[in-house]
Amino acid sequence: MKKNKRIAIRLSEEQKNKIIKLSEDDNLTMTDLIVNKIITDPPKKIFKLPLEEIEFINKNYSIIGDQINLIAKQVNIAKKIDNNTLIELNEVLKKLIIIKSKSNAIMQEVINEGKVD
Structure with missing residues (x-):
């Protein structure tokens, strides 16, 4: 050439x-x-992380962890689990699934941004 x-x-x-x-x-x-x-x-492409979303996810992981610990403490004290506690645990776990899904979506973006065409 x-x-x-x-x-x-x-x-x-x-x-x-x-x-x-x-x-x-x-x-x-x-x-x-x-x-x-x-x-x-x-x-390499520089990928700008969505800091607000990451902070939201981290904050909510912490809150959800605290809620699960509180439920576990209640169950350990009572030595049984009642219907209301099961419903509460179910709601907390639903939140965890949503947060985990958002976290996975961000990680997928990071992985895709790192790929070379």
């Missing part, structure tokens, strides 16, 4: 020296080193 186009970039002395060293170590020209790095090993 004919190389007849130029791109000028500005670097610090330190950056330039690093590129020179890398090109020498790999026995490549600086052009080939840079082009190969960009084309064959493209930079």
Whole structure:
């Protein structure tokens, strides 16, 4: 392929020296080193995590954990589980499933963002 186009970039002395060293170590020209790095090993995408959602999930995991512990304590004290406690536990577990689903959706996004086309 004919190389007849130029791109000028500005670097610090330190950056330039690093590129020179890398090109020498790999026995490549600086052009080939840079082009190969960009084309064959493209930079990874930066995925911005939805912090509000993560904070919501973490807060709710904590609340749900506290609720489950409270229910477990009540059952241990009473040495039995009544209908109301079962209903309460069921509601808490439903919340846990919703939160876990949101958490999984966020993780799937992170995984998908990391994939290279």
